[in-house]
Amino acid sequence: MEEINTYMNTFLWILIVFAALIGGLVGGAFIARKQMEKYLEENPPxxxxxxxxxxxxxxxxxxxxxxxQVVRQMNRQQKAAKAKKK
Structure with missing residues (x-):
């Protein structure tokens, strides 16, 4: 019985670590995307x-x-693309 409990604890530990890893990757990608969008909005290339x-x-x-004229046209295109994305 104690052996099964040990295996369950190990399985649960691995499951929690895996879930935290996936959550960290998804959260990190989301935060990085938002930061990059903010940077490009403030500092256009x-x-x-x-x-x-x-x-x-x-x-x-x-x-x-x-x-x-080119600058205004690019700004309009950026705004249209941003509005379309939302």
Whole structure:
């Protein structure tokens, strides 16, 4: 009888550790995703300087109006994608 109790305690311990591992992985992935979304919202990967550089490399003369138009268009697309996701 004591042997069965020992096996049950071991099985229960393994089950708890496994459940904690799965919970930690799921929770960690969720938190990391939220942190990354917040970071990208605060620090967008493409800013005005990057757009000017890209336009120059493509052979276009980057006027301020064109740069601002591209920035506004990108912001609109980001907002639309965010609204669509919700």
């Amino acid at each position: 493409l800013n005005e300087d990057v757009i000017r550089t890209m336009m120059s490399q493509m052979g276009q003369k980057p006027s301020e109006a064109k740069v601002q």
